[in-house]
Each structure stands twice: as C-alpha cells, then as structure tokens.
Amino acid sequence: xxxxxxxxxxxxxxxxxxxxxxxxxxxxxxxxxxxxxxxxxxxxxxxxxxxxxxxxxxxxxxxxxxxxxxxxxxxxxxxxxxxxxxxxxxxxxxxxxxxxxxxxxxxxxxx
Amino acid sequence: xxxxxxxxxxxxxxxxxxxxxxxxxxxxxxxxxxxxxxxxxxxxxxxxxxxxxxxxxxxxxxxxxxxxxxxxxxxxxxxxxxxxxxxxxxxxxxxxxxxxxxxxxxxxxxxx
Numbered sequence: 001x002x003x004x005x006x007x008x009x010x011x012x013x014x015x016x017x018x019x020x021x022x023x024x025x026x027x028x029x030x031x032x033x034x035x036x037x038x039x040x041x042x043x044x045x046x047x048x049x050x051x052x053x054x055x056x057x058x059x060x061x062x063x064x065x066x067x068x069x070x071x072x073x074x075x076x077x078x079x080x081x082x083x084x085x086x087x088x089x090x091x092x093x094x095x096x097x098x099x100x101x102x103x104x105x106x107x108x109x110x111x
Numbered sequence: 112x113x114x115x116x117x118x119x120x121x122x123x124x125x126x127x128x129x130x131x132x133x134x135x136x137x138x139x140x141x142x143x144x145x146x147x148x149x150x151x152x153x154x155x156x157x158x159x160x161x162x163x164x165x166x167x168x169x170x171x172x173x174x175x176x177x178x179x180x181x182x183x184x185x186x187x188x189x190x191x192x193x194x195x196x197x198x199x200x201x202x203x204x205x206x207x208x209x210x211x212x213x214x215x216x217x218x219x220x221x222x223x
Contacts, residue, residue, distance in 0.1 A: 001171075034211070043204060043214040044155065089154060097212050098145060101154045 002027040004092050006102025014110055019080050021105045023090035024072040030092040033066060033073045034099065038087045047088075048075070080109045113139050115207045117215035124195055125223055132190045132218045134205030140185035141207035146178070149202040149217075161188040195222045 003026040013019050025033075031052035036044035050057045050064045050073065057064050061080075066073040077084055087106050091099035114137040124130050134144055142163045147155040159180055160168040167180035179191040188207075192199055200222045206212040 041202075041217075041219075043216045045214075046211065049211070097143070097206075097208050098157055098160055099155075099212065100157070103154045 002030060002092055002094070002100040004090060004100050004102040006090050006105060008105060009103065010106045010108070012108045012110065013080055015080060015082060017080055019075075019077045019084070019107055019109075021075045021088055021090070021107075022072060023074070023092075023102050024070075025092040025100075026071070027092070027094065028068075028071065029094045030100075032093045032096045033064070034091050034093075035062075035064060035075050036089045036091065036101075038089060038104075040087075044089060077107075080107075082109050082111055085109045113137075113207065113209045113213040115205065115213045115215040117203075117205055117218050119218060120216065121219040121221070123221045123223065126196050127194055129191055129193045130195055130220060132192075132203055132205075132220075134188045134190070134207070134215050136186045136207040136209075136213075139207070139209050141188075141209065142185060143208040144182060144188040145206045145208070145212065146180065146188075146190050147204045147206070149204060151202075155204060158190075163188075192220065195220070197222045 006023045034049035038044045061078045063076040087104045090102040116135045118133045144161040146158045149155045158173045161180045161182040163182045169175045182188040204217040205215045
C-alpha cells in the first residue's frame with residue numbers, strides 16, 4: 001500500500017518567516033495530494049491540494065509543489081502568522097479519497 | 112463547503128460495552144463515507160470505507176466484527192465499537208465524499 005513520509009515532525013519559525021514541510025510517497029499511481037491543517041481537538045481542514053497533472057499551485061500565502069518523478073511534494077507557507085500554528089498533515093491518494101496521511105508536522109509560529 | 116456532523120462529540124464508557132458513533136452529511140448526499148482513527152499526537156489512519164446500501168470495506172488490520180459499520184441512508188453512517196476496551200480509546204473521525212472529502216468534527220472515545 002501507499003506509504004507517506006512527512007518531515008519535519010516539529011517546526012518552529014518566527015512570525016513573518018517562511019515554513020516548508022516536505023512529504024514523500026511510495027505509490028507512483030497516487031495522483032491526489034491534499035494538505036490539511038488540524039488544530040488541537042478539531043477536525044482536519046483542507047488548506048490546499050494538488051493533482052498530478054500540475055507541478056505547483058498557490059493560494060495567497062500557501063503554495064504546494066509536486067515532483068512526480070521524485071515522488072515528493074511540499075507545502076510552503078510564507079509570511080507566517082501566529083494563527084498558522086497547528087499540526088499540518090500531507091496525504092496521498094490514488095482515487096482522490098480514502099487518504100493515506102503522513103505523520104504530521106507541528107508548526108509553531110512565535111511572535 | 113459541505114458540512115459533516117458527528118454525534119456524540121465525546122463519550123466515556125465502561126470496558127466491555129458497545130458504543131455507537133453517528134456521522135451525518137448535513138447538506139449533501141454521500142454515497143461514500145470514511146472512518147478514521149487518530150491516537151494522541153499521531154496521524155489519521157483510515158479504518159474503513161462505508162458505502163450506502165452495501166458492506167463496508169475494511170483496511171488491513173481492522174477487525175470488521177469489532178468495528179461495525181452501517182450506511183443505511185445517503186446521509187448517515189454509523190460506527191459501532193463493540194465490546195470496547197481501553198486500547199480502543201481514540202479520536203474517531205468520519206468524512207463524507209462529495210467533490211472531495213469533508214471531515215466531521217470527530218468523536219473522542221474514552222474506555223475505562
């Protein structure tokens with residue numbers, strides 16, 4: 001089955017700096033790669049996703065890049081704010097659902 | 112976006128009892144729903160895929176006789192944890208499929 005690795009497990013940045021989280025996947029058939037933000041005790045919230053026919057996608061301060069050859073994808077958050085602090089999960093899927101999640105990255109943005 | 116609810120939000124039960132968790136899609140019909148489990152400070156793990164009108168599909172290592180899933184309507188899937196034990200204590204999250212997966216708020220189960 002699909003195996004998704006996520007790094008780093010924790011990330012601390014100063015407000016205004018950029019944060020980058022990286023994931024790799026094992027199944028070359030995967031073609032859907034969402035990123036979720038989860039605050040403590042809350043549901044995961046989809047923040048951005050990318051499909052395998054696109055190399056990069058941007059939404060305001062958030063961007064995702066995909067390298068299908070290397071089987072890795074990354075989340076970039078620019079101009080970080082304290083409210084960006086949360087756990088971020090990457091995921092991969094062949095079907096577009098029934099997601100295989102990475103282990104998560106706990107992001108802390110300090111003022 | 113689409114709204115998914117879960118009930119209850121948290122439940123405490125005694126070891127050996129059964130607990131039912133409901134997942135509802137509030138503003139859309141969902142032929143397919145999913146059940147995930149999340150242990151503290153860990154990732155979400157897919158347990159099973161719930162299909163309306165047919166049997167659920169379980170992921171490897173998930174006991175179908177312990178985690179009973181019923182998807183009797185296009186807006187409701189239920190997960191019953193039978194003969195719950197302390198190791199079943201976890202955060203159970205459902206999702207419903209529309210244009211993408213929409214997650215419910217989760218149910219925190221504590222088995223004493």
